[in-house]
Amino acid sequence: MAEIERIELHGVLPEVFRGEENSAAVRASQVWLSDLTLRRGTFYRIDAASGMGKSSLCAFIYGLRHDYVGTITFDGADIARFDIARVCDIRRHHLAYLPQALELFAELTALDNVLLKNRLTDFRTEADIRAMFSRLEIDNRMDSPAGRLSVGQQQRVALIRALCQPFDFLLLDEPVSHLDERNNRTCAEMVAEAARAQGAGVIITSVGNPLMLKAQQITL
Amino acid sequence: MxxxxxxxxxxxxxxxxxxxxxxxxxxxxxxxxxxxxxxxxxxxxxxAGGAGIELTGKRNIIISKPVSLRNTLSGTAPSFSDAEIEALRSQPWAGTVSGFKASDYGVWAGVELGGRTLSTALFFESVPDRLLDIPADDWSFDPEHPSVPIIISKDYLTLYNFGFAATGRMPAISERMLSQIPIVVTLSGNGHTATLPARIVGFSSWLNTIAVPETFMDWAHSRFGTSDGREQPSRLIIETSDPTDPAIEKYLAAEAYDVAGPGDGGMxxxxxxxxxxxxxxxxxxxxxxxxxxxxxxxxxxxxxxxxxxxxxxxxxxxxxxxxxxxxxxxxxxxxxxxxxxxxxxxxxxxxxxxxxxxxxxxxxxxxxxxxxxxxxxxxxxxxxxxxxxxxxxxxxxxxxxx
Structure with missing residues (x-):
């Protein structure tokens, strides 16, 4: 499959918001019930109050959930019509995702969690991965079960895992909510480097502690 | 992982x-x-003594009608009518139904033993070749080089060895020995006579007759036959895929047909x-x-x-x-x-x-x-x-x- 150049949302609204189409929050949103185009190579930051559907938006774009009205397209193709093989290909080669819930396997070590992804994509060398752990100052936790790490450490492991694949867009759902400023900055640098190296777009959601990355702001 | x-x-x-x-x-x-x-x-x-019946394979049932006083008086064997054969064919358990062909010409067979020629009047019958598990080379007849292959019932040899030979102080004969004895058959009828060599190629435990190949029977009938060849058969062979089907026994009993050969009802x-x-x-x-x-x-x-x-x-x-x-x-x-x-x-x-x-x-x-x-x-x-x-x-x- 060719690279994804643009992600478009046309009149998208989570089904849970049905009946609230005329509410002030929905009407003020630049995403819900709007036409929105996200382009490859551009960084976006979606700011919103809690409960406005940031994680839902990420899950819709990533193809995890389909409980919305409207259409989401990748270069004009409706993602609701994609078959399993295409969705899997997108998840391996075109769209990287760091979910808010992180979804690490608690019984695997931090390193194994990352390798589990990397073995699927074969995108990074183990040395690269170890270097990323060092850069985020969690190299001393590589062999610890992920379930025993703090949330902040788990966020950094999940970020490394998200960077272990080629992508046209990187979806980061509140990636640094539990990180201090120094780690936030390091994460931002790593995201920017990886995205620029691939000419990819980045979509970051945030409720208050945004990734310190210069990005086009969108209000949800 | x-x-x-x-x-x-x-x-x-x-x-x-x-x-x-x-x-x-x-x-x-x-x-x-x-x-x-x-x-x-x-x-x-x-x-079946290794022949004629298989539990899951095909089995041949040989049937005949009981001989009545009328048959004795008229000198004819009881035979099956076309309607009776058709009724048999229509049974769900019945496969192919074939009749025995009997010789309608005179047959004499002789053997030379110790310089003496022993001969006896005989009869031949034939059944479809495919029913006999015998190599085609052994079971063929060529009028240009005539030699008649014969299969006889194992019972005949048993009868001789354990009946006649035992009481009449005659030597017992093995199957192999009998197969090697040169036999001469003389066929006569229709104004012709011919003498041909013959040999026993096998013994059957289920075919209670002296059997010759169909090709020989047709050839002999055309030269020596005294009938038009349209006689009704007196014995039939029914092929069936399930010999254990109780319907067979029931039908044959109802029609009062005799079952010859192996595979009695108990088995x-x-x-x-x-x-x-x-x-x-x-x-x-x-x-x-x-x-x-x-x-x-x-x-x-x-x-x-x-x-x-x-x-x-x-x-x-x-x-x-x-x-x-x-x-x-x-x-x-x-x-x-x-x-x-x-x-x-x-x-x-x-x-x-x-x-x-x-x-x-x-x-x-x-x-x-x-x-x-x-x-x-x-x-x-x-x-x-x-x-x-x-x-x-x-x-x-x-x-x-x-």
């Missing part, structure tokens, strides 16, 4: 329970099939009993196997449900439902392969229970191949069902329904 994630929550007890239950079911099915084959082989051997009933017994035991085995399959399906439901979060997590990373299905399937397939091997081993051990006593009474058991093929086939079906269930469950997780 993938396996580590997916095999979390697997209950060893559940898997062991499944393996044991499938093993028991499979061993029962395979043992029943083996017993069916061994017993069938033994019954066919005892019923038919014994064969039928073995079939019923083996079928019932097989059904029990299949039921146990199905119950075991049920255990596994429930275990898989439970496993996938418990692991649904891990499976979702893997799919989030880009692992396809196919990859996850394969991982679980490999595990189940390995169990099934182990169970199949264990069942084959158990079968080979179990069949010893009856193998030795059977061999002692000259009833060699058949090869276990059929039972093993059955077992492997059952397990292939079970494994295919396992695959379908796993695939369906994993797809349910993909669709967020699990």
């Amino acid at each position: 993938l396996r580590l994630v997916l095999k979390r929550n697997i209950s060893i007890i559940q898997m062991a329970g499944y393996a044991l239950a499938v093993l028991v079911g499979l061993v029962i099915v395979m043992t029943a099939v083996q017993f069916y084959g061994d017993a069938g082989s033994a019954l066919s051997k005892s019923a 038919g009933r014994a064969s039928r009993f073995v079939v019923i017994l083996a079928t019932v035991v097989s059904i029990v085995g299949v039921i146990i196997t199905l119950l075991a399959l049920g255990i596994l399906v429930l275990s898989l439901y439970l496993l996938v449900q418990k692991n649904s979060r891990a499976i979702s997590g893997l799919m989030l990373l880009g692992y396809s439902p196919g990859q996850i299905t394969s991982c679980y399937f490999r595990m189940v397939a390995a169990i099934n392969a182990g169970v199949t091997l264990a069942a084959c081993g158990a079968l080979l051990l179990l069949r010893r229970l009856w193998q030795e006593p059977m061999t002692e009474i000259d009833m060699p058991p058949v090869s276990p191949l059929a039972a093993i093929v059955t077992g492997v086939t059952v397990m292939l079906v079970v494994t295919a069902v396992n695959y379908g269930v796993i695939r369906r469950l994993v797809r349910r997780v993909w669709l967020g329904k699990c």
